[in-house]
Structures are given as C-alpha cells and as structure tokens.
Amino acid sequence: MTDRRDQVAAGVRAVQDRIAAACAQVNRDPSDVMLLPVTKRFPASDAVLLAELGLVHLAENKDQEAGPKVQAVGELLPGVDVRWHMVGRLQRNKARSVARWASVVQSVDSPRLADALARAVDSALTAGDRNSPLDVLIQVSLDGDAQRGGCPIDEVAALADGVARKSELNLSGLMAVAPLGWPPDHAFDLLAKVFEQTRNDHPGATEMSAGMSSDLESAIAHGSTCVRVGTALLGDRPLTSP
Numbered sequence: 554m555t556d557r558r559d560q561v562a563a564g565v566r567a568v569q570d571r572i573a574a575a576c577a578q579v580n581r582d583p584s585d586v587m588l589l590p591v592t593k594r595f596p597a598s599d600a601v602l603l604a605e606l607g608l609v610h611l612a613e614n615k616d617q618e619a620g621p622k623v624q625a626v627g628e629l630l631p632g633v634d635v636r637w638h639m640v641g642r643l644q645r646n647k648a649r650s651v652a653r654w655a656s657v658v659q660s661v662d663s664p665r666l667a668d669a670l671a672r673a674v675d676s677a678l679t680a681g682d683r684n685s686p687l688d689v690l691i692q693v694s695l696d697g698d699a700q701r702g703g704c705p706i707d708e709v710a711a712l713a714d715g716v717a718r719k720s721e722l723n724l725s726g727l728m729a730v731a732p733l734g735w736p737p738d739h740a741f742d743l744l745a746k747v748f749e750q751t752r753n754d755h756p757g758a759t760e761m762s763a764g765m766s767s768d769l770e771s772a773i774a775h776g777s778t779c780v781r782v783g784t785a786l787l788g789d790r791p792l793t794s795p
C-alpha cells in the first residue's frame with residue numbers, strides 16, 4: 554500500500570509538471586487548469602490516495618462502477634468532500650442513479666438526457682440525496698460521429714440554451730474528446746471556437762474540459778480549464794472493473 558502511495562504521488566507530480574510546462578509555453582497560470590483524475594477501473598483505494606494528495610475532484614465513466622466506488626470512498630474518508638464527475642456516455646435510465654453521486658456531469662449530449670437529469674436532480678433534492686443543482690458540461694462531438702457520443706456542433710447552442718433554462722442544472726461549459734486519428738491541435742482548436750461562441754451566449758459557461766494523458770499539452774495550449782487524466786497518473790488500467 555505504501556508503495557502504491559509513492560507510485561500515485563509520483564504520477565501526480567509528473568502530471569502536474571507537464572501541466573505547468575504546458576502553461577508556461579502559452580503564458581497561462583497553472584491554477585487555471587484543474588487536474589481531474591479519471592479513476593475508472595482503478596480501485597476505491599486509489600481514489601482515496603488521490604483525495605489524500607489533495608485531488609478531491611475525481612471522475613468516473615460508468616454509473617454501475619461509480620456508485621459503489623463513491624460510497625466506498627465516502628466511508629474511507631469521512632468528512633472529505635470528494636466531488637465526483639461523470640465523464641462517460643450516459644443512458645437516460647441511469648440519470649436517477651447518477652444524480653445521487655455526481656456533482657458534475659460532463660457528458661450531456663442531448664435535450665432528452667438533459668430533461669432526464671433535471672427530473673432526477675429534482676427528485677434527489679426532494680429526497681435529500683443531494684443539496685445543490687447539478688453542474689453540467691455539454692459533450693461536443695467534434696467529428697459528428699454519433700456512435701461515440703457527444704452533441705453535433707450545430708446543435709450545441711440549442712442544447713446549451715435548454716440546459717441553461719433548467720433550475721436543476723447549471724451550465725458550466727463544454728467537454729470533448731479528440732476524435733480518433735485527428736491531430737489534437739485541430740480538434741482542440743475547433744472546440745475552442747465552439748466554446749467561445751457558447752461563452753458569448755452564456756457567460757457562466759467557463760469550463761472547457763479537454764485533454765487526456767496523451768494530448769493534455771495541446772488542450773492546454775487551446776484553453777482547456779480541465780484535463781481528465783487516467784493512465785498518466787495511475788498506470789495502465791486493469792482490464793476489468795474492481
């Protein structure tokens with residue numbers, strides 16, 4: 554366990570150094586870029602180590618895996634306010650469950666999902682399962698490939714307006730994954746343009762979640778405020794969930 558703690562601490566330092574170097578390249582303040590560890594397929598004990606190192610925003614990509622992990626981390630770290638982000642593709646029938654554990658959903662990509670989440674948040678507030686609205690990022694599909702999730706670029710403005718109208722949801726910004734085979738600079742340049750437009754319409758939408766282990770430098774150069782990092786922090790992902 555001690556060994557794992559050292560490994561995770563070294564991973565955090567290495568990624569923080571990459572973030573600092575990438576920010577220095579473009580004269581950005583590293584404190585404007587949040588490091589969001591993605592703990593999917595890693596055990597709750599790794600999430601605990603990250604939170605103990607001060608990284609109290611953590612991300613998961615599947616409701617089935619996240620629910621029990623969030624509960625386990627809560628029991629292992631009572632009194633620590635870990636904020637969980639959902640970054641994976643989300644089916645509407647999981648909205649109720651996600652509304653009980655997520656502070657932020659970064660993967661909202663359709664009006665129907667936004668409706669389901671707003672209803673789920675309303676129920677969770679009433680039941681006392683949460684005490685604040687849900688922060689939402691719209692996941693943008695940069696290549697329009699519906700298979701991989703995300704909202705097509707030409708539908709982002711309408712979806713942003715719809716999210717902003719719901720009192721249960723708080724439009725925080727946009728998220729994207731660079732499409733397979735695209736140069737990251739091309740992907741994140743395009744995202745930055747969509748982000749600028751969205752922020753013009755909704756000044757509170759200040760977050761641009763972009764960049765992962767392999768392309769965080771490019772994302773930071775294009776204005777990312779949140780890099781979602783798994784393998785560069787924690788090593789190769791186990792093939793199955795814990």
Ligand SMILES: *Cc1c(COP(=O)(O)O)cnc(C)c1O
Pocket residue numbers: 591593614640641730765766767781782783784785
């Ligand atoms: C897994 C995942 C990441 C992290 O990927 P790494 O390459 O391990 O850094 C980031 N974003 C999303 C949406 C993910 O599912």
